[in-house]
Amino acid sequence: MRRFTGLVTLVASAALALTACTGGGAAPAPAQSSGGGSGKLSGTVKFQSWSLKNETFSPYFEALFASFEKETGVKVEWLDQPGEGYQEKVLAQANSGSLPDVINLPPDIAFPLAKAGVLLDVNAADSSLASTFVPGAWEAYSYPGLTGTFGIPWYLGTDLSWWNGTELKKYGVDTDKLPTTNEELIELAKKVGTESKGKLPVLSSMPTIDLFSSSGVPVMNDAGDFVFNTPQAAAIVDQFRDAYKAGGVPPEALTGDFGGNADNFKAGKVAYTTATSTFATDLAKNAPTIAKGVIATPRIGDAPLFVQGVSVAANSANKDAALAFAKYLTNTANQVAFCKIAVGYMPGTVEGSADTASLSAGVKDELQLKAIGIVVESMKTARVLTPVQWTGAMKTYMDQQLALALKGEIGSQEALDKIVKYANTNKVE
Template identity: 85%
Template sequence: MRRFTGLVTLVASAALALTACTGGGAAAPAPSASNSGGALSGTVKFQSWSLKNETFSPYFEKLIADFEKETGVKVEWLDQPGDGYQEKVLSQAGSDTLPDVVNLPPDIAFPLVQANKLLDLNAADPSLASTYVPGAWAAYSYPGITGTFGVPWYLGTDLSWWNGTELKKYGVDTANLPTTNEQLIELAKTVGAASKGKLPVLSSMPTIDLFSSSGVPIMNDAGDFVFNTPQAAAVVDQFRDAYQAGGVPEEALTGDFGGNADGFKAGKVAYTTATSTFAGDLEKNAPTLRKGVIATPRIGLAPLFVQGVSVAANTKNKDAAIAFAKYLTNTANQVAFCKIAVGFMPGTVEGAADTKSLSDGIKDELQLKAIGIVVESMKTAKMLTPVQWTGAMKTYMDQQLALAIKGNIGSQEALDKIVQYANQNKVS
């Protein structure tokens, strides 16, 4: 499925593992008048993605009741399961039954924008732009298309997680861990050689996110993929050297590896990236290993994972739909939501900076440190993978990079093939 599916699941599973107050603070008053000055009325349908459950339902029920009381607008809450969500949304759009307000990450929103199924919210209310985290607001604008087609709701980003206990055994100064991808790959080479391959640091091949966070341009203004650069080839060359030194396990190249976070929890690799909820995951599934774990900011640019809500272009109640989208995503309601979904961040500028509210009641030092890192990272985080990048492109990229890292083809040749394939198969 698409990139954000895992994050939606993670929100739900992380929240279910915690006990939290669903009240979460007073919400800002709902708008009681439309942008055109008339009173709000009627009904709007709101669709969420796998959030109607014992953890989140009380939160939404109260939020909707408060909005209805303030505005007189009736909200019909729909929820779709996690699996098959994109297919469901595309079917709704194709049959003109898209709900008035719908939970969409930027990549699932993209084909709907291309088909003119979503409302340009920047044109509808230009004041919105200054309310939300800049990188998250920009995530709903697409190359060659004028407008912004969603408002940010809850956000996430990755941190770097290190097995400090094991790294120290091979002479690594854990007070000065890598801060660049080049340093990270060099560390993998060094530790791989020193441990004779017993402690790989890396557990995945280069990704679009890695290239992007290293400063490699991914697409040009014309919408073509252009990351087959000497800089990207040098990154692949470094991976090849690290692999040969034992710094990257064979499973990472064959696709048999269960995932870098799983490998980290099992003690098979010394480094992983994960959201701040990983602190709780470690406490539950790897408490002994957790004692020596170190959290630092994501190396290079921090990726931005965005969930938001959009308004259907054919809504029969535009003013009420926009009013509910704004109310759902205002600072008070977003902070309250993120207190339940610990580890995720509000999509408003004010909410994302509210470190005290987001960490209130948390005693665990590793979790507190992780939240602090996320708050700081959110100031510059951005979406690193273009919405045009597909699962098929990633599969082809993995195949070619595996050949390059094994030394069967050159790094530049592999990148040229990947870029050619991506440009031939992109949706324009």
């Protein structure tokens, strides 16, 4: 068994733990078709979720387990781990050879396990699965240097662009022609910063790896090396520097003291943010005055894809039943039923993510309904923008160097060269 010492650094951020998810009502009945396993299934499988055993989601899972057992004869033993320390818990299970049969894993946590050979290649186990799922989500579980796919997409998220139309109009912005590229967004920040004399920043963060990726900058090559120190990326940093000087980016953004973009937007401190479709409800509740003038548009550039999925342990003692349950949990009907409770998230299947009527059932807020429609469309091309090899330490170093570049203390190209060198030197192999 390969040990995982040091690999915790690979899982610095978890995409979509639902620790803060809210919902309610009776759980929808699970679908009655597992579509998996060959031959007669029997026994028990252990399924581990991530902070989902609670009054909101437990009824759904209990009904799903009962339905699966009735159809297949296989019992499901449900394990649920708290949100805090989930990565470390999973790595400890892998180290001790005690991974559950089916494990809730986002791509970044699945990556070191796949490298160590402890996850089943689900594409090899069932090649028909790939066409069922949103392409970007399926591809999220394939990694540079590894052959295979090591997770089945379960539920997905993405961001939209949100604009404070009321405030932007005060500074001559045509809100019918809002930016559709990141370059246009940064130019708008420069314009509004200048017009407002810094009173209305548009942006509240420095460039990120996601921003480069969504702008079409190659972030990694096929060999797994970071390569985003390109003239195109340097030009983006130059634009940010100019916007910062014009007041389009507040000084606090360079120190990390400005808080979250969405919180600043709700407080009227910035004119633009990104957030999920549920942000409309948040605005109506916590910033009703601002909400009246808010405009939602598709995420600028490539839409980011946030993925949660399930993986099957390669050494499962009941592998056929484990794979059958993983497929059952993630089939379209069961995913749609789950996302009706976890409002704002999208099913991982192509068919489910396009089911606008089901996903918007019961939603009355017009802004949120529009946002859900945008998300459904975005899912067709959304992709994971941050490589799983990108760590928290790399982000910290990047922020430090870009802060110097935006202040004009070092050049943009020099900053990017340093960041890429640091990232490649500190990759965990």
